[in-house]
Amino acid sequence: MPDTPAALELRDVAKSFGPVRALRSGSLRVEAGSIHALVGENGAGKSTLVKIVAGLYRRDAGDYLLSGEHVDFRNTADAKQAGVAVIYQEPTLFPDLSVTENIFMGRQPTNRWGRIDRAAMRTEVVELFARLGVPIEPDRPTEGLSIADQQLIEIAKALSLDARVLIMDEPTAALSGNEVDRLMTVARTLRDQGCAVVFISHRFDEVFALCDTITVMRDGAYISTDAISEVTEDEIVQRLVGREVSDLYPKLEATVGKPLLEVKGLTRTGLFQDISLTVREGEIVGLAGLVGAGRSEVAQAIFGVDPYESGEVVLDGRPVPPGDPRRAIEMGLAFVPEDRRQHGLVLDAPISRNITLPTSGRLARTGLINSAIENRSAADWAARLEVKAATLDTLAGTLSGGNQQKVVLAKWLSTRPKVLIIDEPTRGIDVGTKSEVHRLLSTLAQEGLGILMISSELPEVLGMADRVIVLSEGHQTAELSREEATPEAVMRAATAHHSTTLNVSEAS
Amino acid sequence: MTTTLDAPAPAAPQPRHRAANRLTWLLKQRETGIAVAFILLLVVTTAVNPNFLFSTDGWRDLTLTPAILVCLAIGQAMVIITRNVDLSVGSTLGLTAYLAGRLFLDTGLPVIVVVLIAVAAGAVLGLINGALVAFAKVPALVITLGTLYVYRGIMLEWAGSDRINASDIPPGLLDFGTGSFLFIPNLAWISFALLAVVIYLMRSTRVGREFYAIGSDPDAATLYGLRDKRRVLQAFATSGALAGLAGILYVSRYGTISSGVGQGIELEAVGAAVVGGVAIFGGSGTVLGAALGAYLLVTINRALPILGIPDFWQQAVVGALIIGAIVLDRYFARRQHDKLLAEREDS
Numbered sequence: 001m002p003d004t005p006a007a008l009e010l011r012d013v014a015k016s017f018g019p020v021r022a023l024r025s026g027s028l029r030v031e032a033g034s035i036h037a038l039v040g041e042n043g044a045g046k047s048t049l050v051k052i053v054a055g056l057y058r059r060d061a062g063d064y065l066l067s068g069e070h071v072d073f074r075n076t077a078d079a080k081q082a083g084v085a086v087i088y089q090e091p092t093l094f095p096d097l098s099v100t101e102n103i104f105m106g107r108q109p110t111n112r113w114g115r116i117d118r119a120a121m122r123t124e125v126v127e128l129f130a131r132l133g134v135p136i137e138p139d140r141p142t143e144g145l146s147i148a149d150q151q152l153i154e155i156a157k158a159l160s161l162d163a164r165v166l167i168m169d170e171p172t173a174a175l176s177g178n179e180v181d182r183l184m185t186v187a188r189t190l191r192d193q194g195c196a197v198v199f200i201s202h203r204f205d206e207v208f209a210l211c212d213t214i215t216v217m218r219d220g221a222y223i224s225t226d227a228i229s230e231v232t233e234d235e236i237v238q239r240l241v242g243r244e245v246s247d248l249y250p251k252l253e254a255t256v257g258k259p260l261l262e263v264k265g266l267t268r269t270g271l272f273q274d275i276s277l278t279v280r281e282g283e284i285v286g287l288a289g290l291v292g293a294g295r296s297e298v299a300q301a302i303f304g305v306d307p308y309e310s311g312e313v314v315l316d317g318r319p320v321p322p323g324d325p326r327r328a329i330e331m332g333l334a335f336v337p338e339d340r341r342q343h344g345l346v347l348d349a350p351i352s353r354n355i356t357l358p359t360s361g362r363l364a365r366t367g368l369i370n371s372a373i374e375n376r377s378a379a380d381w382a383a384r385l386e387v388k389a390a391t392l393d394t395l396a397g398t399l400s401g402g403n404q405q406k407v408v409l410a411k412w413l414s415t416r417p418k419v420l421i422i423d424e425p426t427r428g429i430d431v432g433t434k435s436e437v438h439r440l441l442s443t444l445a446q447e448g449l450g451i452l453m454i455s456s457e458l459p460e461v462l463g464m465a466d467r468v469i470v471l472s473e474g475h476q477t478a479e480l481s482r483e484e485a486t487p488e489a490v491m492r493a494a495t496a497h498h499s500t501t502l503n504v505s506e507a508s
Numbered sequence: 509m510t511t512t513l514d515a516p517a518p519a520a521p522q523p524r525h526r527a528a529n530r531l532t533w534l535l536k537q538r539e540t541g542i543a544v545a546f547i548l549l550l551v552v553t554t555a556v557n558p559n560f561l562f563s564t565d566g567w568r569d570l571t572l573t574p575a576i577l578v579c580l581a582i583g584q585a586m587v588i589i590t591r592n593v594d595l596s597v598g599s600t601l602g603l604t605a606y607l608a609g610r611l612f613l614d615t616g617l618p619v620i621v622v623v624l625i626a627v628a629a630g631a632v633l634g635l636i637n638g639a640l641v642a643f644a645k646v647p648a649l650v651i652t653l654g655t656l657y658v659y660r661g662i663m664l665e666w667a668g669s670d671r672i673n674a675s676d677i678p679p680g681l682l683d684f685g686t687g688s689f690l691f692i693p694n695l696a697w698i699s700f701a702l703l704a705v706v707i708y709l710m711r712s713t714r715v716g717r718e719f720y721a722i723g724s725d726p727d728a729a730t731l732y733g734l735r736d737k738r739r740v741l742q743a744f745a746t747s748g749a750l751a752g753l754a755g756i757l758y759v760s761r762y763g764t765i766s767s768g769v770g771q772g773i774e775l776e777a778v779g780a781a782v783v784g785g786v787a788i789f790g791g792s793g794t795v796l797g798a799a800l801g802a803y804l805l806v807t808i809n810r811a812l813p814i815l816g817i818p819d820f821w822q823q824a825v826v827g828a829l830i831i832g833a834i835v836l837d838r839y840f841a842r843r844q845h846d847k848l849l850a851e852r853e854d855s
Contacts, residue, residue, distance in 0.1 A: 054731075055733070056730075056731070075733050076730070076731055076732065076733035077732075077733025078733070092725065092727060092728035092731045093725070093728060094720070094721045094728055094791070095724055095791070096723075096787075096792040097717075097720060097721060097791075101721075105717065105718070105721050105732055105734070106714070106718065106721075106732050106733060106734050108714055108717065110713075110714065114713050114714070115708075115712045115713065116712050116713060116717065118712075143844075144847075
């Protein structure tokens with residue numbers, strides 16, 4: 001119905017963060033009384049779009065209309081006032097405050113003297129919960145509530161706001177089957193009451209069961225919108241990935257040798273179950289999956305930063321003790337974490353100090369670290385990795401993302417590892433430096449290093465990995481050889497429910 | 509409305525247990541524990557030396573001495589609840605006390621005008637703290653440690669080795685500072701009135717609840733669209749204004765103002781808040797608890813000599829009390845957390 005304005009409409013909305021264009025051209029049109037699916041790979045720009053709608057970010061360009069009227073929100077309070085409510089994947093509530101207070105914070109009913117009317121608040125919450133069929137005690141603090149209950153509180157909040165537009169950003173990612181059903185029931189109720197619901201999810205079974213319309217985004221831009229009855233899951237998957245694996249990924253042939261890292265049945269309840277994988281000499285193994293699938297948790301457990309309950313890790317024939325990263329480093333394991341600024345680098349220290357940090361014990365012959373020795377040792381690695389900086393005394397914090405990553409790599413390579421675990425090797429790095437990092441990884445593999453690479457970027461996984469292991473919700477859902485690993489196959493496994501393990505092929 | 513949502517409504521609380529519930533609620537409150545500790549301390553010390561409570565001086569000291577610290581502890585509690593801290597209150601107290609003294613000495617302004625100027629000056633000093641914390645995004649610990657020295661430095665530069673004596677202060681103010689009404693010292697009445705106002709503010713107004721929200725989870729506060737910068741400014745300005753008022757109370761009580769006035773009292777204020785159950789990471793605790801904490805700390809300091817604890821150990825006892833309070837806090841928080849998790853499993 002083009003004559004009635006849509007409840008929510010975005011046209012060619014753009015947003016950049018510095019040089020990074022998170023959203024190039026986002027468009028979305030959601031009618032009242034509809035549940036609209038918004039799908040896209042990680043990094044497709046969905047979250048940025050949602051945050052613009054929520055008033056958390058301000059768009060750089062494009063139109064934003066609510067019921068046909070142009071709006072421009074300066075903060076989330078403005079957006080709420082206009083009837084836009086957002087439920088995030090990880091609900092953000094105040095743990096110390098009561099459920100009731102969380103629902104009304106910032107807009108509590110007050111009398112003439114500014115006194116908060118607690119009784120009125122409580123009555124309304126009891127009514128809301130009755131409407132939602134939720135048995136949550138209104139006076140208890142939100143601390144300790146399950147994510148599902150916290151989301152229901154967010155929904156109750158949206159209801160009490162009389163939200164016309166409700167956006168659910170991957171609400172089911174952390175929910176169990178029953179909880180998902182309850183959430184879907186609530187979403188349908190809201191739709192029937194005339195609310196425009198946007199449902200973001202990677203689970204196609206839910207999308208097809210719940211939504212009536214679907215919009216696909218890719219690489220920060222709008223791709224398509226269709227009625228759900230007129231598209232198939234396969235068509236959607238194709239549109240999601242729809243791009244060629246470019247020659248960004250200079251994969252070199254390497255001779256694959258003996259197994260170096262063997263992980264058997266690694267389990268930590270609630271995070272990952274029964275993960276088994278092998279990384280051989282000269283091999284790059286990709287660990288793929290959606291955000292929240294448990295990839296980083298597995299990597300951290302292997303390295304010993306996080307605990308695990310059962311399973312074992314063997315490096316070059318010797319068991320790696322759990323929970324002892326120091327020992328893991330000594331045995332030849334290196335770990336480049338996802339957030340290099342927080343965990344991988346001392347930003348206030350010079351490049352040389354950063355590179356020599358893990359080997360400083362070896363370098364300090366007399367118990368003192370001498371900066372001449374430090375510089376000499378660091379210079380080799382910095383040169384090999386082509387770190388672009390005026391001198392080795394440059395502070396690490398002032399380098400570009402790509403060069404920081406090279407410093408982190410240099411730091412770990414100086415420990416002469418046998419296996420390198422690298423989490424999101426090119427996140428936040430510009431395209432040119434990306435391929436340098438890729439070439440580097442490729443060269444290292446050629447020299448016999450085993451690499452376990454976690455990446456949310458599908459092209460990167462497909463372009464670099466000899467083998468791809470896919471996780472979904474903490475379960476290993478596929479192990480694909482380089483030939484088998486098509487974008488569709490990986491996406492399918494990454495969105496699978498763990499009960500339906502897909503086509504596990506042995507690649508040895 | 510669809511018919512899909514016909515689950516039973518949540519059960520209403522049982523009215524017949526209300527009185528019993530009230531009692532268990534009261535017993536569970538942190539404030540009750542501190543009040544009990546305070547009373548125990550009074551009973552034990554009075555048993556050792558009845559003059560502690562039952563002499564004119566004893567009673568006066570008991571009620572009068574904590575008044576100044578109570579003012580500071582109230583402000584400190586507000587700031588800590590927003591997940592900040594204000595270490596500059598001792599210097600603010602000193603600076604405003606000296607400012608008031610100078611105004612009495614150099615101008616003939618009426619007392620009430622001087623009081624208002626001192627409070628306003630404290631608020632401005634607090635606003636400077638708040639602005640630096642809210643806009644420069646530097647942790648409050650660092651900012652207020654800096655302004656602790658800056659404000660004290662200004663006072664030292666200004667006062668030099670001068671000191672203001674009781675003879676320079678209007679006698680009316682001094683009489684007020686040592687006088688009482690209905691057996692309770694005037695200064696204590698002031699601190700009670702303040703306490704009542706702030707308790708109301710923190711419990712029953714949006715501003716107060718938003719202080720708790722911001723301290724409980726600053727990121728959530730942003731997502732909720734709360735005006736967090738403004739609230740942080742308000743908390744610091746209030747703390748500063750209360751320190752300014754405390755400066756005046758100091759003048760009215762002691763009369764003499766040297767450049768060392770208020771040195772170290774900021775730590776007592778933080779200690780009072782912590783002992784009183786205000787979580788150092790914000791979001792929970794009450795100003796009533798902080799005020800009780802102030803009473804407990806001041807009274808312990810006076811009781812220990814009577815109980816025969818050597819001088820040397822008195823500071824250590826206060827320190828042990830603060831650490832004990834924090835350990836107890838962690839323990840209760842942990843138990844509460846486990847209990848809430850367990851309830852969730854049951855449901």
